[in-house]
Amino acid sequence: MQGMQQPSSRRPMSCLSSEGPGAAGKYCFRKTRRLRVVLKPDILKEIEIFSDLGEEEIAVLRSVMNEHAIQEGDVLFRQNQEGSEVYIVLDGSIGISVKLPDGKELEISEVRSGNFFGEMSIFEDSHRSATCRAKEKSLLLSLHKNEFFRLMETHSSIAARILYRMLVITTSRLKNTGNFLSDMVQWGEEARKRAITDDFTGLYNRRFLEDALNEQLSEARVRRQKLSLAMVDLDHFGTLNKEYGEKKGDEVILAAVTVFNTVFRDGGILVRYGGDEFTFILPRTDAAEALSKCEKVCSGLRELPVLDGMPGSIRRLTSSIGIACFPDHGESMAALLERADKALYKAKEAGRNRVAVAD
Template identity: 45%
Template sequence: MTTDLVQFLSGIDIFKKLDRTELSTVADSLRRISAAANEILFRQGDEGDELFIIAEGQVAVTVRLPSGDSFEVAQFGAGTFLGEMAIFDRSPRSASCVTKEASTLYSMSSRDFYSLVHDHPRAAIKIMYRMLEATTGRLTNSSKFLSDMVVWGEGARKRAITDDFTGLYNRRFLDDAIEDQTAQALAEGRPMSVLMFDLDHFHAINEAYGMEIGDHVIKSLVPVIRQTLRDTDLPARYGGDEFTVILPDTGPAEALEIAWKLVHGVSELTVLQEIDGPIDTVSTSVGVASLPGHGKTGSELKDRADEALYAAKSAGRNRAEVWKRADVGA
């Protein structure tokens, strides 16, 4: 068995520079492990004190995500090793390791490795040199993995707060952001305004042309919104053809100017003029509400902006209105 093990070890990367006598010494320090499928070898956070060499089978390395889920980083098969850093400083494991199938492994403890360093320093130096090379390569791959994870996480974050149809923020983001922005503005004594707007006669457009054209009209608003708003503004599709915009550091007069720019920009759209049908114009009505005079919470500002929006509808549409108490029930 020792001869077979020595032969096996000679093919393992970290032992390739050892002669047969040195390999035999290493073989004597190893402990054989038979593991069933799905057996946990170690958990993320456990104190590490063993190097593992896989003789047969397959093991997976996983990390725990902030969500609590496990994410598989890599798989290792026969002839590979893992956990090499643990035998140096007994630091907590940076990942978990579990067998994917019935596996046979050999382990070297930190204590046995330091005995090798003491008794056979030449062999230990060879092993450490190969470990350093292997670890450098793995750290390079880990850096790429972490970079990929950051990109993946950023993409997931964006997907969670973005409206797929328009690319603007979604209602979930808006509902959270408006409360945060309102509280911050009040605490710092800064102005803030909210716009709510939707398309005039959108139901009639859908009835005349169908929902596909209606969707096309909604999408045509996005360039107008982006061109009209500033980089600090937060536009969101609130649902259907309804949109909400948070305007930081903006009082009611300036917010009304921006609202009117939206009105004029939308009125210049020619998307329906390209289609033979009963409606050839696109217009919007916009409601404006501002801190601190129109409300003290994000929810109140949305309600006031919505009331001002309906006041704009009642006044003839294709216009912008700032909230007034008389708007309630308009």
Template identity: 35%
Template sequence: MSDAQPFSPINDPALLHSPLFTGMSELEYNAIAAFLERRHIPNGQTVFKEGDPGEDMYILLSGKLSAYVSQSDGTQRWMFEIKPGDFFGEMSIIAGETRSATLTAKEETVIMVLQGIDFYRIVFEYPMIGIKLLTAICHIQTTWLNQSSKHLGDLTRWGESARRRAITDELTGLYNRRFLEESIKDRFEHGSVGIRIMSFLMLDLDRIHEINDRHGPPAGDKVFVVVAEILRSCTRSGDICARLAGDEFAILLPDTAETEAMNIAERIRETIANCKVSVPRTPDVVDKIEIEIHTSIGISVAPKYASGCEGLFLSTDSALRKAKDMGRNRVELAG
């Protein structure tokens, strides 16, 4: 830093309207201004670095300052800019903390400096001014904390939304194949299937291509959404319903033996068979028609029929093919 010189009270708008002086009279403002020191910071020069000890606080009079923090790989990440009138660095003299960021001038900049010793001199010698000074700092700190809390909340919601997108099927809202496979592998890898069983259902819709050809792909999509709702309604909170691809769906039933799995599968099959879906009569016609849908379901149970994720998929797919070969719209068990 350079060009340090005493500062006389001036009517600079940035200083006069700084939140640091909120609620102060002209005499109180002048009393603090008498302790301020003017410093010029050339473009590109650093005011202080992250981790440095600090004994002064500052007010930006003119120019632009950017704050950066260090990332784990050593690179600097931009955090925010400081505007004329903003004050900063106060926590180093109030709480004895090191600097939390690196501040660098992005153009020719002028700052006003209040040394820590003068800060406490004001507080002890002019207690009413000190109270207003500390109140202003507290108010700004609270505002920053609220803004940070909102920002963190937004990030959390964005992260949760991104997570949901990563593990769910966009059309139906069911889990996707990746999440389903990871859930199954997790149960195998942690040895839970050695003691606790799980059942696995795979189903696809009978002759869905005929619906797409006759009524159009949007009709097929509507059928998928309806089926997804039925799967949710026919399963329990701990079950994992997933859309594998196209008209192929699967359900993981933790801690479920084959008898109960057969009952759940039959309930799903019957509910789908009794459902009527309203779709366009043809792709080019607005008039609606109600159609019936049917599904074939295969079931396998671990560890009885499989000792790993791949084996569970294969044995269940074999049971599904059996259901189709035996006339469709039915449930078949592996083995």
């Protein structure tokens, strides 16, 4: 991270290559245990798995962790290597990939700020199940399993709470990805895209929403940035389908998506939640900016000619949108979803065809 003061002394460079830890190769990064000089005092408190630790407990944890400053393309470890450390991303992003039967690598996920990976080396004595490579310049922390076991002996309360949070998050990851990981490995990149994409609109699907929102919230929390969540319903879509038929309904959906993509062409994660329901994740966006963008969505939908000349009761496409912002309206995924949903219904109760921000 630019602007960080560097320690006055460092450990020697540690290198990783395809031959494993310690081998000479191109994959090198610096390590240091003098984290107090390098990191903000409260940065670990912003990481979800450490968030319920007190200041003294954080200090104990920091004393047994290492820092890794790595460059784009650096490999932390490769699939089937022995593992001994869990990593936490403070800044940047790490790609996780597996080897396909044809020898090619398939990226199956990305770990960004505030999240961790490599935890199975703590849970059990197993080889790495994937290859982890920096997608950009990144700053990581690591905790060696031997240090963790010593922590269990000397500070069992700290270790127990960290382990519990890691297990909860890891279980959720396995539940969300286990059903389609084998298909991704077997069929490759196209299967990965199909698993997270709505076939009809090309937007992300509901399956992708939870992982994406959790990841973006973790990054916003660590970077202390705003994040807005918008929930969108097309007004009277059920009536429109009945009066004009499903074919026209499909045409309306696709027309609406063109407006969404146009308004958010500079950024935003657009999800088709189901039917005529959509969700927008807007990183680095406060409530005022989200309101402005979503009002452009409403305006763009009203101007669509898709219902021109139709004989039914609905002659113009409109939408109702509810917005909630992190951390103003909630700090968890569940809280943001709930507040955005309430804002959506506030927009509907006020007459639809409008945007409402959470109270």
